[in-house]
Amino acid sequence: MSTISRPTSRDVAHEAGVSQSTVSLVLGDKWPGRVSPATARSVRSAAERLGYRPNTAARNLRLGTTRTVLLMVPTLSAPFFGPVYTGAARVAARHGFGVVVSTWPDDPAAHPSGSPTGGPFAAPHEAIDGVLASSLATSSMITSATPGMSGAGTTPVVTLDSGPAGDLVPTVDFGVADGMRAITAHLVGLGHRRVGHVAAAVDQWTFHARADALTAAVAALPGVSVVRDSCAIDVASAKDAATRLLERSDRPTALVCDDDQIAAGAYKAARALGLDVPSDLSVTGFDDVLLATALEPELTTVRLPAEEMGAQGMTALLDLLAGRRPEPRVLPGELIVRGSTAPPPAL
Amino acid sequence: MSTISRPTSRDVAHEAGVSQSTVSLVLGDKWPGRVSPATARSVRSAAERLGYRPNTAARNLRLGTTRTVLLMVPTLSAPFFGPVYTGAARVAARHGFGVVVSTWPDDPAAHPSGSPTGGPFAAPHEAIDGVLASSLATSSMITSATPGMSGAGTTPVVTLDSGPAGDLVPTVDFGVADGMRAITAHLVGLGHRRVGHVAAAVDQWTFHARADALTAAVAALPGVSVVRDSCAIDVASAKDAATRLLERSDRPTALVCDDDQIAAGAYKAARALGLDVPSDLSVTGFDDVLLATALEPELTTVRLPAEEMGAQGMTALLDLLAGRRPEPRVLPGELIVRGSTAPPPAL
DNA sequence: CTGAAAGCGCTTACAG
DNA sequence: CTGAAAGCGCTTACAG
Secondary structure, eight states, X not given: OOSSSOOOHHHHHHHHTSOHHHHHHHHTTOOTTTSOHHHHHHHHHHHHHHTOOOXXXXXXXXXXXXXXXXXXXXXXXXXXHHHHHHHHHHHHHHTTOEEEEEEOTTOTTTOTTOOSSSSSSOOOSSOOSEEEEESOOSTTTTGGGSOTTSSSSOOOEEEESSOOOTTSSOEEEEOHHHHHHHHHHHHHHHTOOEEEEEEEOOXXXXXXXXHHHHHHHHHTSTTOEEEEEEXXXXXXXXXXXXXXXXXXXXXXXXXXXXXXXHHHHHHHHHHHTTOOTTTTXXXXXXXXXXXXXXXXXXXXXXXXXXXXXXXXXXXXXHHHHTTOOOOOEEEOOEEEOOTTOOOOOOO | OOSXXXXXXXXXXXXXXXXXXXXXXXXXXXXXXXXXXXXXHHHHHHHHXXXXXXXXXXXXXXXXXXXXXXXXXXXXXXXXXXXXXXXXHHXXXXXTXXXXXXXXXXXXXXXXXXXXXXXXXXXXXXXXXXXXXXXXXXXXXXXXXXXXXXXXXXXXXXXXXXXXXTTSSOEEEEOHHHHHHHHHHHHHHHTOOEEEEEEEOOOOHHHHHHHHHHHHHHHTSTTOEEEEEEEOSSHXXXXXXXXXXXXXXXXXXXXXXXXXXXXXXXXXXXHHTTOOTTTTOEEEOSBOOTHHHHSSSOOBEEEOXXXXXXXXXXXXXHHHHTTOOOOOXXXXXXXXXXXXXXXXXXX
């Protein structure tokens, strides 16, 4: 064995006194019935002794796969997507896969000089076996979710948090509609009748679903009404939108916010108008990121299992790569009641 | 050309009417002086026509490199490390490198069942060309920063936010000491004389540096004193630590917090004690993550260019891989004065 | 200036 | 049960 460079399967073969192909069979777990148990044992121990680890590039070249999947997210600067990656990478690693991340071309942080290629995707730096596409715009749904750089054929895709897709593609979604219904029930149970919705002006399935679910939930309840304004997902825009809602003559007594960051903006709007949260105004969020418990009072919100979504998405993609057709999955959100919601002020 | 699978350099050669090696020379930009310009042009156009992209696995196998670097961070669930990754990946992509992320083994989210291998590192799923190691514990500094899984020889390492390392390893750090000095000067300029330090009880260089810098800055100013308490980096622990400081008989008029999340805990402690920020108590943070402007009042803090650190770290690692010895770099933080600091209350 | 050939380290028929 | 051999798609001496 050479001590300079890392050992190859030939080194292991030499050490064990067998041929290189036998090593490959044993270490690839294809040996039962083809190699004697004793030989298999000696190969394993030789490999261990030498600290052998197979060369990924060689295996990939031979097999025509990369054991790499691409996770596409809107941005990595938002607190929500780190955990999605973590979950996906954990499951991937268990199966010898790596995960590379790419942000959509319109994320200025990742593509300062503009996207080099056409289409909705930035070309990844290397070939990939599959794509995990998170938070797609409703319009770009399925067709464009198939990157064009794969030469011919189609790259297997699983969409995350992008809504149902029939049989076209496996999906993993959050139960956002149930989450919105839980928020509505909670607020109405507290006595609220005029609800404001501070909606994210972002063309993603999840936000359309949130708005639709709130509208539907309120419509089912006589005497309850909802007014809506929308904003970008940043605190300043959210504060402006919330202020517009709170300056209406029929001021809402509760503000349902499309995510936790927007809720932070609603807090600011309330304070600026001299309204106390929660005694004058109830506020709810969505996601349950760190921010939710950093705010004062702590935020009533719907917890979305981001890491679990990454993990389940990767599991589905692995199934797909193995030729199976994974069922659509929906991960339930959980209403977490904290200090930002209370009965509306007495009339 | 086969329409089934993706084109290889042989397909391009056939299309251009040249040999495969000529294609390789041209596309690898090694042609000047060895291939005629006309031939080079025709190869390029053939490659373009076919949508040729070189097979990474084959190149890696031939060259013995992976064009993959490993970014090791404490956790991806904290808002700080997403941008570090983004910056590193951006520079890497420009040079045909990919970045895989791994968290230290003690991150429970990423390693639910414990770390399989010994040593301070979880083994990455594949071979790598280099390591970007962020936020090392002071004790584990250099020696353990060299993963043992690279067979023989050493894997090139650049440390981020882990302090100076002499000539042992290239480093990229933040100017945290200057940042602390700026905070101190700001507070003392406002009239504060009793400062509390809510320190992160985390064994990383950056936090030791923050504490030391604050101690030194205060020691240089007659009549100014500092008291210190420490906590884990979460809002609840920070609230407790801040409360202990604020219940002292010589209550500080300003709380210098080791990061923005800790500052959020300080806000809570203040509110619980009926103290207004900033009229009764000034609070400062560190990092300037999203949270800083979500809080009310918005937080005076030191902005740390996280994405820039990722980018510069990758640049340094690329230099190192090219055989150069990149100089240590220090990225200055910037004091951002917002609404959480004001003169101390009149006596 | 151009091409034929070796070889990176694997996996997998195929022959014995 | 075991081994010799082909070949994945590149890069780079080497020969012409």
